[in-house]
Amino acid sequence: MKFIYRFLLLALLAVSCNNNDGPLSSENKLTFFSLKEISDNFIISPSNKVELSLIEQTDLNYLTSLFTVSPKAKVFVGSTIQTSGYSKNDYSKPLVVDVIAEDGSKATYVIVISFGAKIRTFSIVELPNIAFTISKDFAITATVPSGTNLSNLTAKFELTDDTSIYVGPTVQLSEQTKNNFNQPLIYDLKLNGVNNKKYTVTITVAANNLPIAIAGDDKSVIMPNGGNSANVLLDGSKSSDIEGPIVAYEWKSGNTVLGTTATLNTNLTFGTHTIVLKVTDSSGVTATDTIIIEVKNQEVYTPVDTNASLATKNLFNNIASIANSNKFAFGQEFPLSFQLNSLDYNLSTSDCKDVAGDHPGVYGIDPHYMLYKSAAEKQLHIDEAKHAYAKGSIVTFDFHQQSKSDHKIYYNDITSSTDKSLMYDIVNDKNGSRAWFYGELDQVINIVNNDLGFPVVYRPFHEMDGDWFWWGTQATNHSTQLYIDFYRLTVDYVKSKSNLILFGWTPNQKLSTSYYPGDAYVDIVGIDVYSPNPASLKTNLIELSKFASDHKKVAVLSETGKQDYVNTAPTFWTSTILKAIEDGGSDIRIGWVLAWFNAPWETTQKGLYIPNSSSSTQVKDDFKTFYNSPKSLFQNEVKALKVYN
Numbered sequence: 001m002k003f004i005y006r007f008l009l010l011a012l013l014a015v016s017c018n019n020n021d022g023p024l025s026s027e028n029k030l031t032f033f034s035l036k037e038i039s040d041n042f043i044i045s046p047s048n049k050v051e052l053s054l055i056e057q058t059d060l061n062y063l064t065s066l067f068t069v070s071p072k073a074k075v076f077v078g079s080t081i082q083t084s085g086y087s088k089n090d091y092s093k094p095l096v097v098d099v100i101a102e103d104g105s106k107a108t109y110v111i112v113i114s115f116g117a118k119i120r121t122f123s124i125v126e127l128p129n130i131a132f133t134i135s136k137d138f139a140i141t142a143t144v145p146s147g148t149n150l151s152n153l154t155a156k157f158e159l160t161d162d163t164s165i166y167v168g169p170t171v172q173l174s175e176q177t178k179n180n181f182n183q184p185l186i187y188d189l190k191l192n193g194v195n196n197k198k199y200t201v202t203i204t205v206a207a208n209n210l211p212i213a214i215a216g217d218d219k220s221v222i223m224p225n226g227g228n229s230a231n232v233l234l235d236g237s238k239s240s241d242i243e244g245p246i247v248a249y250e251w252k253s254g255n256t257v258l259g260t261t262a263t264l265n266t267n268l269t270f271g272t273h274t275i276v277l278k279v280t281d282s283s284g285v286t287a288t289d290t291i292i293i294e295v296k297n298q299e300v301y302t303p304v305d306t307n308a309s310l311a312t313k314n315l316f317n318n319i320a321s322i323a324n325s326n327k328f329a330f331g332q333e334f335p336l337s338f339q340l341n342s343l344d345y346n347l348s349t350s351d352c353k354d355v356a357g358d359h360p361g362v363y364g365i366d367p368h369y370m371l372y373k374s375a376a377e378k379q380l381h382i383d384e385a386k387h388a389y390a391k392g393s394i395v396t397f398d399f400h401q402q403s404k405s406d407h408k409i410y411y412n413d414i415t416s417s418t419d420k421s422l423m424y425d426i427v428n429d430k431n432g433s434r435a436w437f438y439g440e441l442d443q444v445i446n447i448v449n450n451d452l453g454f455p456v457v458y459r460p461f462h463e464m465d466g467d468w469f470w471w472g473t474q475a476t477n478h479s480t481q482l483y484i485d486f487y488r489l490t491v492d493y494v495k496s497k498s499n500l501i502l503f504g505w506t507p508n509q510k511l512s513t514s515y516y517p518g519d520a521y522v523d524i525v526g527i528d529v530y531s532p533n534p535a536s537l538k539t540n541l542i543e544l545s546k547f548a549s550d551h552k553k554v555a556v557l558s559e560t561g562k563q564d565y566v567n568t569a570p571t572f573w574t575s576t577i578l579k580a581i582e583d584g585g586s587d588i589r590i591g592w593v594l595a596w597f598n599a600p601w602e603t604t605q606k607g608l609y610i611p612n613s614s615s616s617t618q619v620k621d622d623f624k625t626f627y628n629s630p631k632s633l634f635q636n637e638v639k640a641l642k643v644y645n
Contacts, residue, residue: 023103024101024102024103024104025070025071025072025073025101025102025103026101026102026103026105027070027071027072027073027101027102028069028070028073028099028100028101028105028106028107029069029070029073029099029107030044030048030050030067030068030069030075030097030099030107030109031044031068031069031070032044032066032067032068033050033065033066033067033109033111034065034066034067035063035064035065035066035091036063036064036065036066036085037063037064038052038054038058038063040052040054042111044109048107048108048109048110049109049110049112050097050109050110050111050112051112051113051114052112052113052114053113053114053115053116054113054114054115054116056115060090060091060092060113061090061091061092062088062089062090063088063089063091064085064086064087064088065082065084065085065087065088065089066084066085067082067084068084069099070099070101072101072102073099073100073101073102074099074100075097075098075099075100076097076098076100077089077095077096077097077098082097091111091113092113094110094111094112095110095111096108096109096110096111097109097110097111115160115191116160116191116196116197117159117160117162117163117189117190117191117196117197118159118160118163118189119134119140119157119158119159119165119187119189119199120157120158120159120160121134121156121157121158122134122140122155122156122157122201123155123156123157124142124153124154124155124156124181124203125153125154125155125156125175126153126154127142127144127148127153130142130143130144134199138197138198138199138200139199139200139202140199140200140201140202141201141202141203141204142203142204143203143204143205143206144203144204144205144206145205145206145242145243145244145282146205146206146207146208146209146243146282146283147205147208147243147244147281147282147283148205148243148244150180150181150182150203150205151180151181151182152178152179152180153178153179153180153181154175154176154177154178155172155174155175155177155179155201156174156175157172157174158174159189160191162191162192163189163190163191163196164189164190164193165187165188165189165190166187166188166190167179167185167186167187167188168188172187181201181203184200184201184202185200185201186198186199186200186201187199187200187201206243208243208281208283208285209241209242209243210281210285210287211239211240211241211246211279211280211281211285211286211287212239212240212241212279212287213236213239213277213278213279213287213288213289214236214238214239214240214277214289215234215236215275215276215277215289215290215291216234216235216236216238216291217291218291218292218293218294219232219291219293219294219546219587220293220294220295220296220549221268221293221294221295221296221586222296222297222298222299222324222549222589223270223295223296223297223298223324224298224320224321224322224324224325228269228270229267229268229269229270229295230267230268230295230586231265231266231267231326231585231586232265232266232267232268232293232295232585232586233263233264233265233584233585233586233587234251234258234259234263234264234265234266234275234277234291235262235263235585235587236249236251236262236263236277236279236289237262237263239262239277239279239287239289241279241281241282243281243282243283244281244282245282246262246279246280246281247280247281247282248260248279248280249261249262249277249278249279249280250277250278250279251264251266251275251276251277252275252276252278253273253274253275253276254274258275263585265585265586268293268295269295270295270296270297271294271295272292272293272294272295273292273293273294273295274290274291274292275290275291275292275293276288276289276290277289277290277291298317298320298321298324299552300317301313301316301317301320301523301552301554302316303316303502303523304491304495304503304519304520304521304522304523305495305499305501305502305503307495307499308455308499308500308501308502309455309499309500311454311455311500311644311645312455312499312500312501312502314643314644314645315394315455315457315502315643315644316502316523316554318641318642318643318644319394319457319524319554319591319592319643320554320591321641322591322592322633322638322641322643323545323548323554323555323556323589323590323591324589326585326586326589326631327630327631327632327633328557328581328590328591328592328593328631328632328633329360329361329362329393329394329591329592329593329632329633329634329637329638330352330360330361330362330592330593330594330595330626330627330632330633330634331360331361331362331363331364331393331394331396331592331593331594331595332350332352332360332362332363332364332594332595332596332597332609332610333364333365333366333398333559333594333595333596333597334363334364334365334366334369334381334384334597335350335351335352335359335360335363335364335597336349336350336359336363336384336387337380337381337384338597338598338599338600339351339598339600339612340598340599340600340602340603340604340605340607340608340612341600341602341603342600343377343380343600345380347383347384347387351598351608351610351611351612351613352610352634354612354613355610355611355612355613355615355620355623355624356623356624356627356634357627358627358634358635358636359388359391359393359634359635360393360595360634360635361393361394361592361633361634361635361637361638362393362394362395362396362592362594362638363384363385363388363393363394363395363396364396364397364398364559364594364597365381365384365385365395365396365397365456366381366397366398366399366400367397367399367401367443367444367447368399368400368401368402368409369381370382370443370447371402371440371443371444372402372407382447382451382452385452385456386451386452389452389454389644391635391639392635392636392638392639392640392641392642392643392644393635393638393639394457394592394638394643395452395454395456395457396456396457396458396459396504396558396592396594397444397448397456397457397458397459398459398462398506398558398559399444399458399460399461400469401440401461403416403419403422403470404418404419404422404433404436404437405418405419406419408470409469409470410468410469410470411467411468411469411470411472411474411475412468412474414470417476418431418433419470420470420474420475420476421475421476421477422470422471422475423470423471423475423478423482423483423486424475424476424477424482426486426489427482427485427486427489438493441490441493441494442497444458444494445494445497445498448498448500448501449497449498449500452500453500454500454644455500455501455502455644456500456501456502457501457502457503457504457523457524458494458501458502458503458504459503459504459505459506459524459526459558460487460490460491460494460503460504461483461486461487461490462504462505462506462507462508462528462558462559463506463507463508463528464483464487464507464508464512464515465507465508465512465515466508471483471486480514480515483515484515484516484517484518487505487517487521488517488518488521491503491517491521502523502524503521503522503523503524504522504523504524504525504526504556504558505517505521505522505524505525505526506524506525506526506527506528506556506558506559507527507528508527508528508529509527509528509529509540510527510529510540510543510544511525511527511540511543511544511547513547519551519552519553522551522553523553523554524553524554524555524556524558524591525544525547525548525551525553525554525555525556526544526555526556526557526558526559527540527541527544527557527558528558528559528560529557529559529560530559530560530561530562530563530596531562531563532560532562532576532577532580533576534575534576534579534580534583535580537576537577537580538580538581538583538584538588541555541557541580541581541584541588541590542584542587542588544590545584545587545588545589545590546587548589549589554591555589555590555591556590556591556592556593556594557577557590557592557593557594558594559594559596560577560593560594560595560596561595561596561609562576562609563606564606565608565609566605566606566608566611566615566616566619567605567606570616570618570619570622571618571622572622573610573622573623573625573626574622574625574626574629575622577593577626578625578626578629578631578632581593581631582631593632595609595610596609597609598610598612610623611623
């Protein structure tokens with residue numbers, strides 16, 4: 001029994017030893033290879049070639065290998081064992097690597113790094129706004145708008161060094177060679193004359209989007225009495241197509257084609273007109289929009305002062321007639337009395353007349369220079385206003401009123417808290433401010449009633465939406481409602497003491513309707529716009545004109561100009577003011593345009609807002625062109641309209 005037990009034990013031990021010393025692994029594959037210093041991965045081919053193609057020149061002399069191999073296999077370069085992440089070699093030439101399995105069998109790999117050909121950038125000359133994508137799999141793609149012609153386009157490209165592109169046998173020259181891209185185009189890239197790789201260019205034409213026709217808002221056009229048709233501006237320029245420009249426009253009234261341009265001036269008779277705009281895109285797809293235009297006679301304009309004199313009512317309606325005629329009167333602040341370097345007491349001349357041959361059709365007068373200057377200057381401006389009336393021009397007052405204690409106009413010059421809260425105190429009758437205020441107004445009213453005796457347009461406390469005057473946005477307890485209450489208090493007081501005044505409301509630059517005192521307090525609506533550009537001025541005047549029409553008021557460009565315009569913008573009056581008004585067509589209807597004064601305390605041409613006799617020929621000729629425009633009315637033309645009758 002002992003013998004049998006020992007035999008079985010030896011047999012088990014023998015079997016156990018044979019299991020531990022079984023067959024050795026013959027796996028010797030390189031399953032992954034890269035270099036620590038280069039982010040790209042190598043491609044391992046079935047023929048054991050390990051390849052990487054780089055575009056940019058790179059130093060390959062001393063790089064760190066990263067690899068994985070079959071379990072239990074080891075990697076050697078020559079007799080040197082390799083460790084992933086640590087071993088460094090020279091890869092500037094092919095490197096032979098042996099992968100040796102556990103059983104000693106060996107697989108040899110050759111690692112090769114080459115510098116291949118590549119298209120670095122690609123675009124199409126005829127499609128400058130189209131961006132192309134170049135992918136790692138050598139595909140160049142882009143999507144273009146519907147209707148794009150792909151049949152004869154010129155490629156612009158940049159290549160790696162020693163690289164050339166062929167389409168078939170034809171070499172391609174950047175910005176010169178044309179091809180048909182209606183189908184995918186295959187580029188053969190050659191490096192040093194040897195085929196290297198292929199790129200495929202695919203341009204996809206997007207599905208067509210419908211164009212958008214925009215004929216504009218419905219509008220009412222008011223004709224002054226005596227007219228039988230209105231010249232109306234139709235503007236479809238805001239129509240659009242996402243793929244490209246609109247290629248055709250057509251305006252129709254019923255079956256009648258009025259015109260085929262984006263903007264169109266057309267004459268419409270009295271009544272309601274339904275006009276259809278049709279636009280066509282580059283693919284021939286059309287869209288339409290309809291605008292309804294009502295042409296009607298000018299109704300009677302009623303001043304907010306129900307007790308206004310007949311001459312005041314006539315003035316209001318005649319200013320409206322000027323605005324509704326698509327013309328405007330030209331005006332200037334103190335055109336006779338203010339000249340460079342001095343006051344001018346000779347009321348027979350003005351800078352305007354010296355240059356253009358006629359005085360302005362509107363005179364701006366500021367009671368500031370009557371209340372706060374010498375008696376002689378006060379009389380000068382009274383005489384100036386009377387001269388305007390006698391010659392048939394319109395007179396408008398703006399009032400740069402001084403504050404109660406500090407006697408300042410501008411808020412930043414005020415030091416006393418009561419002057420900073422002056423508007424609030426007047427409205428709420430505090431600190432004796434209202435009585436003082438009425439006393440100031442009484443002086444202005446006395447000038448109108450007794451010294452002049454004819455109607456004027458008075459626009460109190462202008463540019464209220466700016467922060468520079470004591471009635472502006474910096475005032476203590478400022479709010480839009482406070483200003484509205486202040487303006488209404490002024491109008492109520494003035495119209496209780498005079499029937500010769502039309503009331504104007506004129507914010508800065510553009511309409512600020514939150515400050516609008518209401519239809520019961522305003523006759524004239526305007527904007528003061530300095531240093532405008534034609535496009536924004538056009539937009540703001542169109543908005544102003546529509547507001548005036550909707551509220552049965554008259555619109556004016558109440559102040560304008562540009563400092564040092566004679567040097568910086570010598571064609572300002574034609575290329576900015578006149579251009580904006582002409583471009584706006586019938587959508588701009590304003591009674592007048594008033595230039596700021598040529599200040600007597602200025603001594604150089606920089607101080608001019610219109611030219612004088614010493615200005616350059618270019619500046620004077622530009623103003624003469626403005627004067628000769630059929631849209632602008634100066635004194636003799638306004639006189640012929642008999643605006644007070």
